[in-house]
Amino acid sequence: MLLIGNNKLRNVIKITVPFAVIPAIAILGALAFDEKKHIIISLAAAVFSLLLFAAGFEKKSTGTRRLVIAAVMTAMCFAGRFIPFLKPVAALTIITALYLGGEAGFLVGALSAVLSNFYFGQGPWTAFQMLAWGLIGFLAGIFSEKLLKSRILLLLYGALTGIAYSFIMDIWTVLWYNQGFDIKLYLAALVSAVPYTVSYAVSNVLFLFLLAKPFGEKLGRIKIKYGV
Amino acid sequence: MRSFSDYNPIAVTVWFFSVTGIAMFSSYPLIMLMSLLGGAAFFILRSGLSRGKEHLFFWGLFLILALANPLISHNGKTVLFVMDHNPVTLEAALYGLNSAAMIVGVLYWFRSFTQIMTSEKLLYITGALSPKLSLILSMALRFVPLFSRQSAKINSAQKAMGLYKDDNIIDDIKGKSRGFSILVTWALENGIITADSMEARGFGTHRRTQLRRFGFRAADIALLAASLVLLGIAAAAAGSGSLDFSFYPTISAEAPDKLGKAGLIAYGALIMLPIIIETEVSLRWKFLRSGI
Numbered sequence: 001m002l003l004i005g006n007n008k009l010r011n012v013i014k015i016t017v018p019f020a021v022i023p024a025i026a027i028l029g030a031l032a033f034d035e036k037k038h039i040i041i042s043l044a045a046a047v048f049s050l051l052l053f054a055a056g057f058e059k060k061s062t063g064t065r066r067l068v069i070a071a072v073m074t075a076m077c078f079a080g081r082f083i084p085f086l087k088p089v090a091a092l093t094i095i096t097a098l099y100l101g102g103e104a105g106f107l108v109g110a111l112s113a114v115l116s117n118f119y120f121g122q123g124p125w126t127a128f129q130m131l132a133w134g135l136i137g138f139l140a141g142i143f144s145e146k147l148l149k150s151r152i153l154l155l156l157y158g159a160l161t162g163i164a165y166s167f168i169m170d171i172w173t174v175l176w177y178n179q180g181f182d183i184k185l186y187l188a189a190l191v192s193a194v195p196y197t198v199s200y201a202v203s204n205v206l207f208l209f210l211l212a213k214p215f216g217e218k219l220g221r222i223k224i225k226y227g228v
Numbered sequence: 229m230r231s232f233s234d235y236n237p238i239a240v241t242v243w244f245f246s247v248t249g250i251a252m253f254s255s256y257p258l259i260m261l262m263s264l265l266g267g268a269a270f271f272i273l274r275s276g277l278s279r280g281k282e283h284l285f286f287w288g289l290f291l292i293l294a295l296a297n298p299l300i301s302h303n304g305k306t307v308l309f310v311m312d313h314n315p316v317t318l319e320a321a322l323y324g325l326n327s328a329a330m331i332v333g334v335l336y337w338f339r340s341f342t343q344i345m346t347s348e349k350l351l352y353i354t355g356a357l358s359p360k361l362s363l364i365l366s367m368a369l370r371f372v373p374l375f376s377r378q379s380a381k382i383n384s385a386q387k388a389m390g391l392y393k394d395d396n397i398i399d400d401i402k403g404k405s406r407g408f409s410i411l412v413t414w415a416l417e418n419g420i421i422t423a424d425s426m427e428a429r430g431f432g433t434h435r436r437t438q439l440r441r442f443g444f445r446a447a448d449i450a451l452l453a454a455s456l457v458l459l460g461i462a463a464a465a466a467g468s469g470s471l472d473f474s475f476y477p478t479i480s481a482e483a484p485d486k487l488g489k490a491g492l493i494a495y496g497a498l499i500m501l502p503i504i505i506e507t508e509v510s511l512r513w514k515f516l517r518s519g520i
Contacts, residue, residue: 058358068423071364075371
């Protein structure tokens with residue numbers, strides 16, 4: 001990393017390696033090996049990209065204030081998961097990413113998954129949940145300028161990520177159940193998960209609609225007042 | 229003399245991921261059976277027979293998962309019967325049973341793991357990996373009860389100011405969202421104060437210390453080494469194809485060769501490790517007490 005002088009290029013590499021190169025390797029690995037190994041390859045890829053992210057984050061000097069704000073938002077997500085049916089985790093992750101950047105969004109999403117799973121049940125899916133929520137936050141951080149400008153776009157992003165989250169988790173369900181990927185089982189899982197998909201999308205839209213503005217004001221205020 | 233849950237968290241975690249990793253990696257029925265029975269036995273050993281509801285949930289899930297596969301998948305040659313023009317095959321039924329055993333077994337293991345891994349152990353492990361992430365986790369853990377206490381305070385202050393009215397839904401929602409908004413502002417401001425206070429006391433200038441110290445004793449190293457060796461043998465057997473088992477189109481399995489047998493024995497030993505430790509501890513405890 002030190003050899004690359006160009007700051008921009010370094011950032012691009014930092015982002016693409018965990019989130020583009022490793023999934024690509026996972027897909028290639030899945031094609032190369034027989035289908036029984038899909039599950040272990042996907043799990044290894046998820047864990048590996050999380051570890052790489054953690055290593056990158058550890059090296060970077062992040063202000064203490066930023067860390068603590070991330071912890072506050074993680075605690076909010078954690079507490080929010082106790083609300084029945086409607087889950088504000090993804091919405092809060094997106095809001096954090098909009099104001100504090102993609103990295104903070106990834107952190108809040110991924111860490112609230114581990115933490116809350118100590119109450120809601122840890123499992124091999126934790127790695128996927130971390131990655132899914134983390135990526136929702138990360139992408140929101142990348143598109144933050146556009147999303148902040150248009151409320152409709154933000155709500156649309158919320159709905160899409162809610163559906164995408166459910167679809168990603170269903171891939172995992174099928175892999176776990178069948179070891180290899182099976183399109184028939186995947187469709188069956190998607191159909192049986194429709195209530196959840198709807199609830200994720202609806203709660204994302206609802207909480208973004210309700211919380212984006214007030215939370216944004218508060219986070220923006222903190223940003224200006226303390227220079228986080 | 230320590231019980232299994234008091235061993236060094238790193239050793240326990242390595243052991244745990246060895247057990248579940250092999251169970252997820254292999255699809256050999258005997259491994260699934262060992263994992264399922266071992267997971268259930270370990271859970272019962274740790275928490276007794278009082279957790280009826282959880283057992284009921286796990287076995288209900290087992291039933292659903294086992295039945296789901298033959299109804300959806302119609303692979304396999306041996307047709308048992310035809311339902312709605314769809315053949316239900318023996319192979320698909322057995323495959324479902326195998327998958328269900330794997331999933332419920334891993335669920336049992338994770339249930340015990342969550343009990344053993346208390347938050348301070350989690351912080352110890354993440355602290356070894358990344359002190360910064362560990363800090364965020366530990367602060368978030370502390371914030372949850374802090375927020376609920378502060379929320380109670382805000383509510384009483386609002387009530388004392390006469391701003392609460394519970395008999396009207398709209399008023400109630402308005403009051404609650406006002407309380408929530410106050411809480412969020414307070415939480416963020418309080419976070420900044422906490423951060424400044426931490427920096428003033430020298431956060432980031434030195435290595436972070438732990439509340440509880442988990443040293444590596446001889447027994448921890450032995451557990452870690454035993455887990456890694458047994459994992460190596462089992463993974464070699466599962467990875468090299470000695471423990472392959474194919475359900476479709478017809479069930480075909482050769483008797484496991486030498487490596488396969490070694491892998492099965494290693495996996496069984498891996499599962500037995502904590503059970504041996506716990507039994508040894510309770511036997512020695514009884515022996516020492518009898519000497520008094």
